[in-house]
Amino acid sequence: MRRRLIAGNWKMNGSRESLAELDGIAAAAGAAPGVDVAICPPFTLIERAAARTPTLPIGAQDCHSAPKGAHTGCVSAGMLAEAGARLVIVGHSERRAAQGETDAQVKAKAEAAIAAGLTAIVCVGETEEQREAGEAEAVVSAQLRGSVPVAGGDVLVVAYEPVWAIGTGRIPSLEDVRVMHLEVRAVLSDLLGADRAEAVRILYGGSMNAANAADLLAVPNVDGGLIGGASLTAAAFVPIIEAAAG
Numbered sequence: 001m002r003r004r005l006i007a008g009n010w011k012m013n014g015s016r017e018s019l020a021e022l023d024g025i026a027a028a029a030g031a032a033p034g035v036d037v038a039i040c041p042p043f044t045l046i047e048r049a050a051a052r053t054p055t056l057p058i059g060a061q062d063c064h065s066a067p068k069g070a071h072t073g074c075v076s077a078g079m080l081a082e083a084g085a086r087l088v089i090v091g092h093s094e095r096r097a098a099q100g101e102t103d104a105q106v107k108a109k110a111e112a113a114i115a116a117g118l119t120a121i122v123c124v125g126e127t128e129e130q131r132e133a134g135e136a137e138a139v140v141s142a143q144l145r146g147s148v149p150v151a152g153g154d155v156l157v158v159a160y161e162p163v164w165a166i167g168t169g170r171i172p173s174l175e176d177v178r179v180m181h182l183e184v185r186a187v188l189s190d191l192l193g194a195d196r197a198e199a200v201r202i203l204y205g206g207s208m209n210a211a212n213a214a215d216l217l218a219v220p221n222v223d224g225g226l227i228g229g230a231s232l233t234a235a236a237f238v239p240i241i242e243a244a245a246g
């Protein structure tokens with residue numbers, strides 16, 4: 001039985017002052033013992049966040065694939081772990097688009113994260129043009145085959161995030177979510193074997209909020225959410241945790 005995971009991605013938002021939001025989020029997480037909850041703030045806030053709310057897992061939004069070296073501006077998975085991070089998002093569509101990250105790079109980052117003892121959240125998702133062309137499942141399948149490390153199981157999480165649903169207030173139909181998550185599970189089974197694939201949480205991401213969370217989380221193979229805008233405040237995020245707790 002997979003535990004639901006509700007993970008917040010603050011993206012390039014937040015300040016030291018914002019960490020006060022973690023108090024309410026941690027309290028809600030404590031009241032929902034059947035649900036895993038995490039927040040991924042910017043690098044600069046990880047150590048303070050982890051110290052402020054020790055019971056709330058803190059994650060990062062990227063890591064380098066190398067353990068150390070001449071990579072100006074980058075941060076390794078081991079450095080994140082030392083700062084108190086317990087998970088890391090890799091291959092978010094915003095990085096794939098703006099930083100040109102390839103599937104192979106995303107896979108290497110996920111491998112580095114797992115090797116450093118972190119849970120890796122590997123993101124995949126199609127653009128609106130790809131969905132309209134009927135290519136959504138093929139695109140996501142190819143991303144998974146290129147991005148998912150063979151070391152999988154419960155240290156691996158996949159986030160399906162249709163690019164066109166991120167920050168737009170639009171979500172796919174629940175039937176489209178069902179079909180895609182089933183496809184993701186099937187590809188994972190092919191890559192990892194059925195038993196290990198069954199342990200992988202598949203999150204939905206893209207405009208998840210208090211109003212639609214219960215419906216999305218009721219879809220088979222939706223094991224949680226990766227939430228951007230609605231994770232920035234306890235007021236917006238706590239109802240999603242409560243929806244996951246049922």
Ligand SMILES: O=C[C@H](O)COP(=O)(O)O
Nearest residue numbers: 009166167206207228229
């Ligand atoms: O990582 C989170 C996703 O990009 C979703 O962002 P959003 O909830 O603001 O649409």
